[in-house]
Amino acid sequence: MTTPSTQKTPAEQALKARLEQWVELQQSELSLRWQDIQPRSTLAPHRQWLWLAPIATAAAVAWFVVAPLTPTAPAMQPVPPMLLADNYTLDALDQRIQAAYLQGAAPHQIDALWQERAYLQAKEQVL
Amino acid sequence: MNTGFGSDISPDTIRAAQEGRRDAQRVIFEVFQRPVLTLLRGLCKEPELARDLAQDVFVQAFAKLNQLREASAFGGWLKQLTLNTAFAYFRRPTNQNNSIEDEPEVETDDWQSQADWLSRVDDIETLLNALSDDERLLVWLFVVEDYSHQELAEYMNISATAVRQRYHRALQKLKDRSSS
Numbered sequence: 001m002t003t004p005s006t007q008k009t010p011a012e013q014a015l016k017a018r019l020e021q022w023v024e025l026q027q028s029e030l031s032l033r034w035q036d037i038q039p040r041s042t043l044a045p046h047r048q049w050l051w052l053a054p055i056a057t058a059a060a061v062a063w064f065v066v067a068p069l070t071p072t073a074p075a076m077q078p079v080p081p082m083l084l085a086d087n088y089t090l091d092a093l094d095q096r097i098q099a100a101y102l103q104g105a106a107p108h109q110i111d112a113l114w115q116e117r118a119y120l121q122a123k124e125q126v127l
Numbered sequence: 128m129n130t131g132f133g134s135d136i137s138p139d140t141i142r143a144a145q146e147g148r149r150d151a152q153r154v155i156f157e158v159f160q161r162p163v164l165t166l167l168r169g170l171c172k173e174p175e176l177a178r179d180l181a182q183d184v185f186v187q188a189f190a191k192l193n194q195l196r197e198a199s200a201f202g203g204w205l206k207q208l209t210l211n212t213a214f215a216y217f218r219r220p221t222n223q224n225n226s227i228e229d230e231p232e233v234e235t236d237d238w239q240s241q242a243d244w245l246s247r248v249d250d251i252e253t254l255l256n257a258l259s260d261d262e263r264l265l266v267w268l269f270v271v272e273d274y275s276h277q278e279l280a281e282y283m284n285i286s287a288t289a290v291r292q293r294y295h296r297a298l299q300k301l302k303d304r305s306s307s
Contacts, residue, residue: 008270011298016270022251023169023271030164030174034153037185081129 090124093117131162132206132266138198145192152189159202160185163209170213172256180216184209210268214282217260248305257304262297269294 008016038075136158143151165185167177188208195204248254258266261283268274268282275296280287 012270013244015298015301017254018245018248018251019169019267019271022255023165026168026174027161027165030168030178032156032164032178032181033186034156036182037152037156037261049298102143 090117090120093120131159131165134158134162134202136198136201141192141195141198141201144189145195155188155201156185159205163205165296166206166209166272167213169198169271170217170264172260172263176216179214180258181209185193187212201243213264244302244305254301254304257300258290258297262293265290265294265299266301 093113093116097110097117100110100113138156140151140154144155160181163181164177167180167184168174171177184205188205191208195201195258255263255266265279265285268279269276274282276287276290280290283290
């Protein structure tokens with residue numbers, strides 16, 4: 001692996017021999033079991049997601065605490081359901097009535113529009 | 128020292144291990160268990176620590192094996208990983224038992240010129256345990272593993288001069304202990 005890059009003195013060479021001899025003797029006392037070498041990802045597959053438990057618990061608790069305090073704008077400020085067909089019709093009728101007045105329509109035409117509007121409004125209230 | 132990191136292992140076994148096959152990983156473990164343990168035993172005072180670090184080395188090796196491009200380089204790669212693991216352990220603040228820089232130069236001519244003092248040493252392990260962790264790393268890697276002072280300086284992130292001073296001081300300590 002490494003190349004000897006420094007000349008060893010006699011003392012260092014002797015020390016090296018003694019150390020190599022010593023570590024060779026240590027071999028018999030040192031061993032590992034294959035069972036101890038388990039990849040971290042497969043050490044306990046059924047426990048892999050356990051670390052998420054405290055986070056999930058904290059998130060759930062936070063939600064229960066914070067959610068009721070959070071103002072829900074749509075619920076407190078009801079918005080007319082403009083997407084209903086009748087509301088579009090009512091709005092259109094208002095525009096037609098306004099246009100009829102501006103264009104100097106005959107009174108019976110304007111009355112007819114108002115009656116139609118009254119009918120639609122009554123229908124919306126019933127529903 | 129030929130610690131066995133150059134052991135032959137087939138590229139097919141390496142590739143199979145890279146694919147996550149446990150049987151191939153086990154072959155690698157059986158072949159390289161001894162060199163990893165030997166190197167770490169030399170670096171660690173306690174055999175239990177050497178065993179724990181070796182276990183960590185193999186777990187890391189199999190987790191990072193996909194980073195290895197050339198199967199023939201496995202031995203060197205594993206040795207590097209073993210050293211990195213040891214250095215990472217001994218670099219932890221809680222495991223550093225003394226400073227590294229600014230140490231006084233020691234006179235080393237007497238021990239360098241003679242080896243007879245070693246012949247008086249009966250228990251080399253006890254003598255070795257007199258060294259600090261850093262000193263032991265330097266002595267083992269320089270004397271046994273033939274790393275240069277410059278290489279060790281890069282590993283330890285200190286100057287080569289500091290490595291040389293520390294190494295000389297460690298050997299002087301060994302000699303002093305051997306005669307006491």
